[in-house]
Amino acid sequence: MAGIKLNTLRKIYAGNVEAVKGISIDIQDGEFIVLVGPSGCGKSTLLRMVAGLETITDGELFIGDRLVNNVEPADRDIAMVFQNYALYPHMSVYNNLAYGLKNRNIPKDEIEKRVRKAAEILEIGDFLDRKPRQLSGGQRQRVAMGRAIVREPAAFLFDEPLSNLDAKLRVQMRMEIKKLQKELGTTSLYVTHDQLEAMTLADRLVVLSGGEVEQIGSPIDVYEKPASTFVATFIGSPAMNLLPLTKQGSDWKLDNGATVDVKLNTDLSDLILGVRPEDLVIEELSEKFDTGLHTALTVNVVEPVGAESYVHGTIGEGSVDVVVRAPGKLHFEPGQILKVTAKPEKLHTFDTKTGKRIEVQGALEAA
Amino acid sequence: MSIYKHGLQLTPGGHFTDTYKQVLTEAGGFTKSVTGLTMLWNSLILGLGFAIGKIVISMLAAYAIVYFRFPLGTFFFWIIFSTLLLPLEVRILPSYEIVQGLGMANTYTGLIVPLIASATGTFYFRQFFKSVPDELVEAARIDGAGPLKFFIDILVPLSKTMIAAIFIIMFVFGWNQYLWPTLITTDESLFTLVRGMKQILQVWIGAQIPDTNQAMALAVLAMLPPVLIVVIFQSWFVKGLVESEK
Structure with a gap:
């Protein structure tokens, strides 16, 4: 077991396309790191560079203390789980697990021992003689994980391993992967585009966009203090509401004229105000306070999901869609006008030009 | 004799076993040194040599084309591919010249090797290899399988049905070769069945009447093995051409 150190890794494809623009991450031994971002953000390329399936254009990659830039994938002491499992179709489950070990000239009885142990952990002992095509999607996924486990590698690399499973199975396997990783204590690097998967699995999240790191942090940190508008809208569902905020005199005002009572330490006069749907509360349901955000919202569409309802509406002319997370038992009509509020410590502000976060003063202390 | 009086008959005549026995065991031809069994054997060698040789060569060629990057590949x-698309008849003179020059006339090698490169086979295997998912190659790389190991442990077993299909096509193709063996063999002990049949019918000199019964028996013998192979392997054959195991 070992940590992984990425030092300004860059990948430039033929035609001068820069897919990964100098990414540095220091992964501790036993840590579960999730790389998350929209498609084309370079997360898979980065993982494949760590695996050795893509060459590294520039930068350094250490697994443990060893520089592995030019080491073959088989010799990097890693194991990878692929999205479509990539099991050998003509081999039995047992041979699928054993193949990598055979190639390493590990003695037969040791192979047998490791395969049995992995099969027991993953509860696939009954299928060892079957061919992959005789297994269900979830079982194939387990076999793919088993192939990684028997190697006893320094690190697991997961490339969207749950994307091919149905929703229910995905939730179940997600929990199993997390449990398994904690039990084995193996350093893991996991790629996904699903922010929920990322939040639930990660010790630390790495949010990527356009080949660059947007933010690294624990899931809660990233959720509560997004470093940019990109992270703010990417992490969390429904996404954070973003509204233009302008300085008029000494007051900060929204487009509909509502004053936002918030202390900001900035020279800029145009900002973006961010507020999460669950932080936007209907006034009658909330305690009274004067600071923060108070505005009227015209209801357009209501999405009931059971325990709660997502109320979509607008604040004034030409406003963007604003979402409020309301208790599910309440009833709303389109056209209805609601008064909604948010406490100052629940507000986020971002630079309009760069999208970078500007800290609301006193936010954390108050929370 | 009855064929000349009554035309072709559907049912076997009175000398069924006699004729086959004669054809298979009695030496015929000019030199009286070649029997039907020898010819059957020669045809078998040609058919198998063609099929196996073509499969090996075209698999290796396709493997190189699909998995290795080389300049101008x-x-x-x-x-x-385009040169091989030309039929044998077009390039038969230069081919003959080369084989003759190498002293390979009247040998099995001369019969088989010059025709062993197969555009069809290479193309089929190339298409099949291209349909093998990249992740499988990558998984094998991480599992420590080098190029040779990957070929033997993964690709060959995956191509099983494809190999069967190509085998049938090429076996029948080799078995039925006529022009090339006619050119390259003058030694009667290397005659194939198809070639021997013609020999029997060609003796219409003076009052001599060809042994039509023997020629017909040979024709049946020549048809049987390809038919058997296709019947036995047909399920594999269809599978190989239609589906790929994934």
Whole structure:
């Protein structure tokens, strides 16, 4: 077991396309790191560079203390789980697990021992003689994980391993992967585009966009203090509401004229105000306070999901869609006008030009 | 004799076993040194040599084309491919010249090797290899399988049905070769069945009447093995051409 150190890794494809623009991450031994971002953000390329399936254009990659830039994938002491499992179709489950070990000239009885142990952990002992095509999607996924486990590698690399499973199975396997990783204590690097998967699995999240790191942090940190508008809208569902905020005199005002009572330490006069749907509360349901955000919202569409309802509406002319997370038992009509509020410590502000976060003063202390 | 009086008959005549026995065991031809069994044997060698040789060569060629990057690889593939598309008849004189010059006339090697490169086979295997998912190659790389191991442990077993299909096509193709063996063999002990049949019918000199019964028996013998192979392997054959196991 070992940590992984990425030092300004860059990948430039033929035609001068820069897919990964100098990414540095220091992964501790036993840590579960999730790389998350929209498609084309370079997360898979980065993982494949760590695996050795893509060459590294520039930068350094250490697994443990060893520089592995030019080491073959088989010799990097890693194991990878692929999205479509990539099991050998003509081999039995047992041979699928054993193949990598055979190639390493590990003695037969040791192979047998490791395969049995992995099969027991993953509860696939009954299928060892079957061919992959005789297994269900979830079982194939387990076999793919088993192939990684028997190697006893320094690190697991997961490339969207749950994307091919149905929703229910995905939730179940997600929990199993997390449990398994904690039990084995193996350093893991996991790629996904699903922010929920990322939040639930990660010790630390790495949010990527356009080949660059947007933010690294624990899931809660990233959720509560997004470093940019990109992270703010990417992490969390429904996404954070973003509204233009302008300085008029000494007051900060929204487009509909509502004053936002918030202390900001900035020279800029145009900002973006961010507020999460669950932080936007209907006034009658909330305690009274004067600071923060108070505005009227015209209801357009209501999405009931059971325990709660997502109320979509607008604040004034030409406003963007604003979402409020309301208790599910309440009833709303389109056209209805609601008064909604948010406490100052629940507000986020971002630079309009760069999208970078500007800290609301006193936010954390108050929370 | 009855064929000349009554035309072709559907049912076997009175000398069924006699004729086959004669054809298979009695030496015929000019030198009286070649029997039907020898010819059957020669045909078998030619058929199997063709089929196995073509499969090995075209698999290796396709493997190189699909999995290895070399300069102008695609260009060379299409050059080779287009030359091989020309039928044997077009390039038969230069081919004969070369084989003769190498002293391979009247040998099994001379019969088989010059025709062993197969555009069809290479193309089929190339298409099949291209349909093998990249992740499988990557998984094998991480599992420590080098190029040779990957070929033997993964690709060959995956191509099983494809190999069967190509085997049938090429076996029948080799078995039925006529022009090339006619050119390259003058030694009667290397005659194939198809060639021997013609020999019998060609003796219409003076009052001599060809042994039509023997020629017909040979024709049946020549048809049987390809038919058997196709019947036995047909399920594999269809599978190989229609589906790929994934």
